[in-house]
Amino acid sequence: MAEIKVDVVGQACPVPLVETRKALKKAAAGDIIVISGTDPASRKEIPMAADALSVKVLGDEQAGGVWTIRLRK
Amino acid sequence: MADKATIVFHSGDMDKLYSALIIANGALSMGMEASLYLTFWGLERLKKNGLYKGRLSKMNMLGIGKMMINRRIRKNNVASLQRLLSDYKELGGKIIACEMTMDLMGIKSQDLKRDVIDEYGAVGTYIREARESKINLFI
Numbered sequence: 001m002a003e004i005k006v007d008v009v010g011q012a013c014p015v016p017l018v019e020t021r022k023a024l025k026k027a028a029a030g031d032i033i034v035i036s037g038t039d040p041a042s043r044k045e046i047p048m049a050a051d052a053l054s055v056k057v058l059g060d061e062q063a064g065g066v067w068t069i070r071l072r073k
Numbered sequence: 074m075a076d077k078a079t080i081v082f083h084s085g086d087m088d089k090l091y092s093a094l095i096i097a098n099g100a101l102s103m104g105m106e107a108s109l110y111l112t113f114w115g116l117e118r119l120k121k122n123g124l125y126k127g128r129l130s131k132m133n134m135l136g137i138g139k140m141m142i143n144r145r146i147r148k149n150n151v152a153s154l155q156r157l158l159s160d161y162k163e164l165g166g167k168i169i170a171c172e173m174t175m176d177l178m179g180i181k182s183q184d185l186k187r188d189v190i191d192e193y194g195a196v197g198t199y200i201r202e203a204r205e206s207k208i209n210l211f212i
Contacts, residue, residue, distance in 0.1 A: 012151045014098045018160045021102035025164070053104045 001030045008037040009066060016042035017049055024055060024073055032058070033071045043067045077106040078208035081199065085114025087127035087139060087154075093212045094157040100208065101164035108202045109161070110194075112171035116178065119170065119185050124154050158189065167191045169198055 006023045008016040016037045023033045035046060046069050047057050058070040078100035082093045097107045117123050132138040146153075152160075162168075169192045170185060182193070192198065203209050 010150050012149055014095050014102065014157075015152050015160075017102040018098050018164065021164060022160075049103045 003032045003034060006033060006035040008035065010038055012039055013041050017045055020046050020049060024053065027073045029073055031073050034068060036066055036068045038065050075104060075106050077206040079108045079110065079202045079206040081110045081112060081211045082115035083113045084130065084212060085117045085127050086130040088129050089212050090118055090127055090154060094161060097166055098157060098161050101166055107166045108169060109166060110169045110171065110199050112174045116170060116174055116180055121186055162189055169194050171195060
């Protein structure tokens with residue numbers, strides 16, 4: 001099981017969502033995808049996308065201005 | 074079969090192309106399929122070097138408004154149209170060019186970025202896509 005990092009700090013909508021989707025497409029079942037970003041709308045919407053794609057959200061944290069969302073494919 | 078979003082891009086306006094590509098990328102990102110059907114002025118954006126040539130739908134002011142928006146796009150780190158288009162293709166989005174309007178507007182297939190076009194079609198192709206889509210937009 002690999003851990004795939006997606007850095008979208010400073011990127012606005014829709015890039016965080018798109019980059020998350022790209023990473024999920026490349027990932028194998030069971031891989032962990034760790035997305036860090038700063039766009040507030042994307043923080044709400046990445047879990048929505050995960051839900052639509054039946055991907056599990058393992059965590060969602062904020063440290064300073066940066067949020068980190070962990071998904072498992 | 075996955076849910077689908079079909080967007081007719083008719084206006085050719087720069088800001089509306091942003092809307093169309095962002096919605097289309099959003100649909101793909103959330104697990105839907107997407108089709109972008111280009112017709113009338115929308116086709117102009119698919120000409121070689123045509124992607125950025127659209128005007129603003131409001132407050133274009135002979136290009137001054139567009140210049141100001143472009144500056145804000147860079148400042149706010151909003152993705153470029155080129156990036157949105159290549160993301161759209163990478164995520165499997167489909168582009169259909171309307172043959173009837175190509176003839177009408179004197180646009181030849183070699184004038185267009187053929188590498189991004191999946192299909193040439195007319196209204197029947199659009200209806201085929203639209204009837205199986207949960208999201209249908211005309212932009």
